[in-house]
Amino acid sequence: xxxxxxxxxxxxxxxxxxxxxxxxxxxxxxxxxxxxxxxxxxxxxxxxxxxxxxxxxxxxxxxxxxxxxxxxxxxxxxxxxxxxxxxxxxxxxxxxxxxxxxxxxxxxxxxxxxxxxxxxxxxxxxxxxxxxxxxxxxxxxxxxxxxxxxxxxxxxxxxxxxxxxxxxxxxxxxxxxxxxxxxxxxxxxxxxxxxxxxxxxxxxxxxxxxxxxxxxxxxxxxxxxxxxxxxxxxxxxxxxxxxxxxxxxxxxxxxxxxxxxxxxxxxxxxxxxxxxxxxxxxxxxxxxxxxxxxxxxxxxxxxxxxxxxxxxxxxxxxxxxxxxxxxxxxxxxxxxxxxxxxxxxxxxxx
Amino acid sequence: xxxxxxxxxxxxxxxxxxxxxxxxxxxxxxxxxxxxxxxxxxxxxxxxxxxxxxxxxxxxxxxxxxxxxxxxxxxxxxxxxxxxxxxxxxxxxxxxxxxxxxxxxxxxxxxxxxxxxxxxxxxxxxxxxxxxxxxxxxxxxxxxxxxxxxxxxxxxxxxxxxxxxxxxxxxxxxxxxxxxxxxxxxxxxxxxxxxxxxxxxxxxxxxxxxxxxxxxxxxxxxxxxxxxxxxxxxxxxxxxxxxxxxxxxxxxxxxxxxxxxxxxxxxxxxxxxxxxxxxxxxxxxxxxxxxxxxxxxxxxxxxxxxxxxxxxxxxxxxxxxxxxxxxxxxxxxxxxxxxxxxxxxxxxxxxxxxx
Numbered sequence: 001x002x003x004x005x006x007x008x009x010x011x012x013x014x015x016x017x018x019x020x021x022x023x024x025x026x027x028x029x030x031x032x033x034x035x036x037x038x039x040x041x042x043x044x045x046x047x048x049x050x051x052x053x054x055x056x057x058x059x060x061x062x063x064x065x066x067x068x069x070x071x072x073x074x075x076x077x078x079x080x081x082x083x084x085x086x087x088x089x090x091x092x093x094x095x096x097x098x099x100x101x102x103x104x105x106x107x108x109x110x111x112x113x114x115x116x117x118x119x120x121x122x123x124x125x126x127x128x129x130x131x132x133x134x135x136x137x138x139x140x141x142x143x144x145x146x147x148x149x150x151x152x153x154x155x156x157x158x159x160x161x162x163x164x165x166x167x168x169x170x171x172x173x174x175x176x177x178x179x180x181x182x183x184x185x186x187x188x189x190x191x192x193x194x195x196x197x198x199x200x201x202x203x204x205x206x207x208x209x210x211x212x213x214x215x216x217x218x219x220x221x222x223x224x225x226x227x228x229x230x231x232x233x234x235x236x237x238x239x240x241x242x243x244x245x246x247x248x249x250x251x252x253x254x255x256x257x258x259x260x261x262x263x264x265x266x267x268x269x270x271x272x273x274x275x276x277x278x279x280x281x282x283x284x285x286x287x288x289x290x291x292x293x294x295x296x297x298x299x300x301x302x303x304x305x306x307x308x309x310x311x312x313x314x315x316x317x318x319x320x321x322x323x324x325x326x327x328x329x330x331x332x333x334x335x336x337x338x339x340x341x342x343x344x345x346x347x348x349x350x
Numbered sequence: 351x352x353x354x355x356x357x358x359x360x361x362x363x364x365x366x367x368x369x370x371x372x373x374x375x376x377x378x379x380x381x382x383x384x385x386x387x388x389x390x391x392x393x394x395x396x397x398x399x400x401x402x403x404x405x406x407x408x409x410x411x412x413x414x415x416x417x418x419x420x421x422x423x424x425x426x427x428x429x430x431x432x433x434x435x436x437x438x439x440x441x442x443x444x445x446x447x448x449x450x451x452x453x454x455x456x457x458x459x460x461x462x463x464x465x466x467x468x469x470x471x472x473x474x475x476x477x478x479x480x481x482x483x484x485x486x487x488x489x490x491x492x493x494x495x496x497x498x499x500x501x502x503x504x505x506x507x508x509x510x511x512x513x514x515x516x517x518x519x520x521x522x523x524x525x526x527x528x529x530x531x532x533x534x535x536x537x538x539x540x541x542x543x544x545x546x547x548x549x550x551x552x553x554x555x556x557x558x559x560x561x562x563x564x565x566x567x568x569x570x571x572x573x574x575x576x577x578x579x580x581x582x583x584x585x586x587x588x589x590x591x592x593x594x595x596x597x598x599x600x601x602x603x604x605x606x607x608x609x610x611x612x613x614x615x616x617x618x619x620x621x622x623x624x625x626x627x628x629x630x631x632x633x634x635x636x637x638x639x640x641x642x643x644x645x646x647x648x649x650x651x652x653x654x655x656x657x658x659x660x661x662x663x664x665x666x667x668x669x670x671x672x673x674x675x676x677x678x679x680x681x682x683x684x685x686x687x688x689x690x691x692x693x694x695x696x697x698x699x700x701x702x703x704x705x
Contacts, residue, residue, distance in 0.1 A: 092457025101456035123420020153413035342458030343516035
């Protein structure tokens, strides 16, 4: 793998992690209100998939999409200002945490209804196929979405018409608070793609190299006319479903369901309004960022000191983003009405 | 130069014209391709434009409507046909949460040139699950526009206007109108899509209606004329936005309003019209705005009972006649005439103030 790609992915993951930790802090301070779904734990999925995509590909995301937007290239300032609900936000303060849109980067939105990203991505892929363009569409969703009708309906139509669509399941094992064995009759999500004649692969979603490789292969098959592809990324979120959710259901439920033998449970049991400490994470094995760092150091791409430099860089970006967001003006009602009527142009209605 | 066309044929011509004019236009829905649509609206179009532009879909309303939303985001102009409005209930997430909100939520970054065509209303004995109107549901959603064509000419104009607009528009087509005939001038300049039209002029009261009941209201007005009551009939043609100016101008002339709708009375379009005209035209009204609407009942399968649940022409005639009936001490048609039922409390107060 190219050194630049590795560096970019590590930087993306570190930036996403630092950004989300700062967002949690700003939420506690009251600068961010409402729902805030954080990405720590799942960074390898976004970094691997989005770095494998080309600039003319489309990304359709979910409500846990700050990291996706950052990795796609939306400036951290604009993502943070959107979390603050300010005019300088990427969606002008109209969308908020769950609705980041960046049309210039073909980042086609975060959608807050579970399973809603599937038909949207399906439609974009239909538009691409109809015009016979060499583009692909990437559709993110979680394991909770696979029990929605839209998931099955969209897989069916994508398979039927051979659309250039990459389905990416971020399987973090929880549909909000319900563990996958309690929400799915078949817990191997990738198997479901077989019902719609879509090639599927399950990868370790904590290993960005494996995610990236799988995404490259899948996108190559799509561009070669192979139709839709499906990647299930086995991952885990370190926090609760959102900042409003301490994730306290997990120790109780998992102790019952998995007994004490599940190594991840050890870290989770302590989770309240914080992430596990580095020491706790070390106990459960290298995390996604640690894994990539180790690989890069081992392969001679990166000196350990470089990681510290990268961390400082992303910290500076996040600090700047938070300052920008704080200083960004509040949007006006005039702006809200202008957005509401943004497509009216000079059309005479009456 | 106009041509006599059936309502479905007018829609078919409009669809054909837009498919020919713009390569980004396409249509999709259940049986719209090979079969040509349940009401023949897309007949012959798949043969002419191919299956990518006239696409038969599986029975997956929420996702093929969402497909339309996604395609619109990517620069296409999709026309989604939902086979009947009853199935639109399954697509409301795509319509309300996605189509109506994305342009706004994105801070104005995306256009949403999406048209959703929906046959609906009470046809002939289709049972409760296939005999309903849902205009009240979509009227309450910011970001949507709703057109309700009642004539072949309007069907032609409003479908073409919907397709070229960059905003999401729902076209509510009445199932009993598809085989109604009317003159269509394909070269004439269309009025703005949401302008109401005065179908018949009159001085004694204003009947405001839309879709099939605008046609029935006109029939009722012809009968009322034989009794010496001249009703002005307004066909709204649109439920969002509503052309209040045309309504208010008429109220200032007639001083009485009867709203006729097929939809259930409770919290329906008529309620919105009555409330707004009461606020806006209080000083011009001689009587409270009256509503004649569908009953708050699921539509019975039995034909006679079905007919009894929605306003028919004789009901419109009777309601209008009652509103124009002279009351004790008053003359019909004068400014102070009032409806005896319910008591004209508001106007009496205004009259007292004037005295």
